[in-house]
Amino acid sequence: xxxxxxxxxxxxxxxxxxxxxxxxxxxxxxxxxxxxxxxxxxxxxxxxxxxxxxxxxxxxxxxxxxxxxxxxxxxxxxxxxxxxxxxxxxxxxxxxxxxxxxxxxxxxxxxxxxxxxxxxxxxxxxxxxxxxxxxxxxxxxxxxxxxxxxxxxxxxxxxxxxxxxxxxxxxxxxxxxxxxxxxxxxxxxxxxxxxxxxxxxxxxxxxxxxxxxxxxxxxxxxxxxxxxxxxxxxxxxxxxxxxxxxxxxxxxxxxxxxxxxxxxxxxxxxxxxxxxxxxxxxxxxxxxxxxxxxxxxxxxxxxxxxxxxxxxxxxxxxxxxxxxxxxxxxxxxxxxxxxxxxxxxxxxxxxxxxxxxxxxxxxxxxxxxxxxxxxxxxxxxxxxxxxxxxxxxxxxxxxxxxxxxxxxxxxxxxx
Amino acid sequence: xxxxxxxxxxxxxxxxxxxxxxxxxxxxxxxxxxxxxxxxxxxxxxxxxxxxxxxxxxxxxxxxxxxxxxxxxxxxxxxxxxxxxxxxxxxxxxxxxxxxxxxxxxxxxxxxxxxxxxxxxxxxxxxxxxxxxxxxxxxxxxxxxxxxxxxxxxxxxxxxxxxxxxxxxxxxxxxxxxxxxxxxxxxxxxxxxxxxxxxxxxxxxxxxxxxxxxxxxxxxxxxxxxxxxxxxxxxxxxxxxxxxxxxxxxxxxxxxxxxxxxxxxxxxxxxxxxxxxxxxxxxxxxxxxxxxxxxxxxxxxxxxxxxxxx
Numbered sequence: 001x002x003x004x005x006x007x008x009x010x011x012x013x014x015x016x017x018x019x020x021x022x023x024x025x026x027x028x029x030x031x032x033x034x035x036x037x038x039x040x041x042x043x044x045x046x047x048x049x050x051x052x053x054x055x056x057x058x059x060x061x062x063x064x065x066x067x068x069x070x071x072x073x074x075x076x077x078x079x080x081x082x083x084x085x086x087x088x089x090x091x092x093x094x095x096x097x098x099x100x101x102x103x104x105x106x107x108x109x110x111x112x113x114x115x116x117x118x119x120x121x122x123x124x125x126x127x128x129x130x131x132x133x134x135x136x137x138x139x140x141x142x143x144x145x146x147x148x149x150x151x152x153x154x155x156x157x158x159x160x161x162x163x164x165x166x167x168x169x170x171x172x173x174x175x176x177x178x179x180x181x182x183x184x185x186x187x188x189x190x191x192x193x194x195x196x197x198x199x200x201x202x203x204x205x206x207x208x209x210x211x212x213x214x215x216x217x218x219x220x221x222x223x224x225x226x227x228x229x230x231x232x233x234x235x236x237x238x239x240x241x242x243x244x245x246x247x248x249x250x251x252x253x254x255x256x257x258x259x260x261x262x263x264x265x266x267x268x269x270x271x272x273x274x275x276x277x278x279x280x281x282x283x284x285x286x287x288x289x290x291x292x293x294x295x296x297x298x299x300x301x302x303x304x305x306x307x308x309x310x311x312x313x314x315x316x317x318x319x320x321x322x323x324x325x326x327x328x329x330x331x332x333x334x335x336x337x338x339x340x341x342x343x344x345x346x347x348x349x350x351x352x353x354x355x356x357x358x359x360x361x362x363x364x365x366x367x368x369x370x371x372x373x374x375x376x377x378x379x380x381x382x383x384x385x386x387x388x389x390x391x392x393x394x395x396x397x398x399x400x401x402x403x404x405x406x407x408x409x410x411x412x413x414x415x
Numbered sequence: 416x417x418x419x420x421x422x423x424x425x426x427x428x429x430x431x432x433x434x435x436x437x438x439x440x441x442x443x444x445x446x447x448x449x450x451x452x453x454x455x456x457x458x459x460x461x462x463x464x465x466x467x468x469x470x471x472x473x474x475x476x477x478x479x480x481x482x483x484x485x486x487x488x489x490x491x492x493x494x495x496x497x498x499x500x501x502x503x504x505x506x507x508x509x510x511x512x513x514x515x516x517x518x519x520x521x522x523x524x525x526x527x528x529x530x531x532x533x534x535x536x537x538x539x540x541x542x543x544x545x546x547x548x549x550x551x552x553x554x555x556x557x558x559x560x561x562x563x564x565x566x567x568x569x570x571x572x573x574x575x576x577x578x579x580x581x582x583x584x585x586x587x588x589x590x591x592x593x594x595x596x597x598x599x600x601x602x603x604x605x606x607x608x609x610x611x612x613x614x615x616x617x618x619x620x621x622x623x624x625x626x627x628x629x630x631x632x633x634x635x636x637x638x639x640x641x642x643x644x645x646x647x648x649x650x651x652x653x654x655x656x657x658x659x660x661x662x663x664x665x666x667x668x669x670x671x672x673x674x675x676x677x678x679x680x681x682x683x684x685x686x687x688x689x690x691x692x693x694x695x696x697x698x699x700x701x702x703x704x705x706x707x708x709x710x711x712x713x714x715x716x717x718x719x720x721x722x723x724x725x
Contacts, residue, residue: 222502230493231488
């Protein structure tokens with residue numbers, strides 16, 4: 001273990017003194033920031049709120065205050081005003097205006113249940129849907145005319161809905177009832193923020209994980225492995241590299257956040273810090289770390305089989321693509337986080353960490369059974385891959401100037 | 416003398432090919448022990464097995480002061496045949512790292528590194544990046560790395576290959592002085608002249624098996640017969656008939672007579688036929704170099720065949 005730490009320390013020191021690494025360290029977040037900033041420059045005009053829809057109401061029934069209240073409660077971007085203009089004059093006015101509508105509410109409209117709406121040619125495409133919110137106060141007015149009490153009115157307006165309750169839900173719903181109520185209005189970002197955080201950690205450490213590949217093949221190319229191995233065992237060397245590059249990945253993450261977080265807090269209207277400091281973050285970060293260990297050991301093993309990335313064969317190239325497997329199924333997973341693709345992805349070692357982070361960031365209810373099985377799958381694969389990588393590394397690192405064929409690698413694994 | 420390393424009946428095969436077989440030797444404190452042999456004889460394989468970089472199929476390797484089968488890595492210095500250094504780091508950093516891996520105190524390591532750099536004509540290069548060093552300079556740095564932690568046992572695999580004569584001399588002196596200070600040194604080489612000058616004992620290996628093992632003097636008396644070189648025009652038949660001559664090699668006017676092992680030079684000279692044309696005559700022992708070439712090219716067999724002919 002002491003030797004592992006020595007190697008780790010050396011790898012960290014060596015990289016922190018390396019200009020290429022340092023430039024990359026700061027350039028990545030700055031580039032992201034720069035692109036975000038440039039994006040907002042160009043997108044500036046589009047981002048501005050669309051102009052409000054002006055809605056004139058010719059009210060002869062005295063319902064206007066109720067309507068106004070309804071509109072205020074809803075989030076509609078409306079400017080509502082009362083007007084005296086007659087239906088006859090409307091056409092000429094609308095021709096000259098944009099994003100404008102006229103509602104004519106009179107006794108006849110209440111009685112027939114049909115409210116005439118005149119709109120300009122240019123109008124919010126959802127306007128006719130939006131206007132439906134006014135149904136409730138209008139219906140209320142209509143019912144009131146029958147002389148019912150307020151309670152009777154409310155009961156009537158509530159209507160009938162059908163709710164599906166399976167046996168499973170029935171048990172869960174009791175406990176979750178309170179929680180769900182609280183969560184109903186919850187910001188989806190509350191789950192997303194820890195997920196994005198874990199995603200960034202995962203991305204950074206996997207990137208540096210790929211550097212373990214570089215480092216191992218460099219060791220071969222520089223022919224120093226035998227000198228190093230006269231002082232420690234191959235597994236010390238391999239573990240040292242994995243630990244060292246993990247710390248470098250974390251340094252990258254820290255720099256990332258030190259640079260990006262202030263801007264994110266400033267630009268985005270989300271309480272990022274509060275969302276981040278939740279227990280869920282711990283689990284997500286744990287998954288990210290496991291995923292690093294898995295890919296880093298695969299890479300360090302593969303790195304030991306070749307002396308140069310440019311001579312990598314198809315097999316090695318394929319292995320290098322493995323960490324990007326979750327991106328391939330990202331679409332289906334995000335659109336249906338409980339769907340079959342997502343569930344299968346949760347159990348495949350290479351995709352499990354990525355898919356798990358995506359699902360946990362989007363799902364309101366965490367499927368604990370699936371999470372636990374997935375974690376077991378990931379941890380078992382980490383253990384297996386570390387063992388296998390150790391075997392490949394031990395032989396491969398001393399095979400100077402020659403790449404190993406898949407057949408040879410297979411033979412080492414069996415040894 | 417204390418035995419620092421003892422190798423017994425070492426054997427190693429790759430697939431069906433036996434690389435080394437039944438190799439046994441000791442390395443003692445304060446002596447220089449040389450493993451000699453042509454390319455591919457199994458020298459590096461033997462050393463890698465000692466270092467635990469390969470695992471032997473047969474035999475045992477015992478280190479003094481080491482209990483159990485763990486290799487006392489911190490007490491061994493190793494300069495492998497295939498050697499290199501990390502490229503984009505400076506010389507002092509890598510020396511200190513390698514010393515740290517051996518658990519050697521860093522302040523002492525720094526001091527030793529500086530004094531060695533000075534000794535090897537690399538003063539002021541401690542802050543230079545490794546990739547700026549020439550091959551020879553790199554080799555000096557590798558040598559320093561192998562001795563920086565004051566090892567009790569130093570294993571050098573082909574330390575002289577690729578060095579210019581001046582650097583070779585520097586290495587020889589340093590290796591000798593380390594041995595004088597009590598370091599046990601095991602070195603492999605195919606450069607016989609260098610080994611002949613400095614080794615106390617030698618182990619010659621050919622096709623993975625022992626050919627000669629013993630002290631340099633023993634080997635010379637045992638294996639190195641006398642040879643007599645005569646400049647002058649003489650017939651092959653006249654020469655081969657002389658008593659005690661085993662083999663004759665002729666080239667223009669020069670004849671080399673290889674003598675049998677029981678020949679006493681003074682009495683042999685007395686019985687030379689008077690009609691021999693001699694412009695110049697030298698008599699000396701066969702050098703290690705010749706023994707080596709003899710063995711490596713299987714001339715022993717040829718010689719026997721020649722004898723049969725005669």
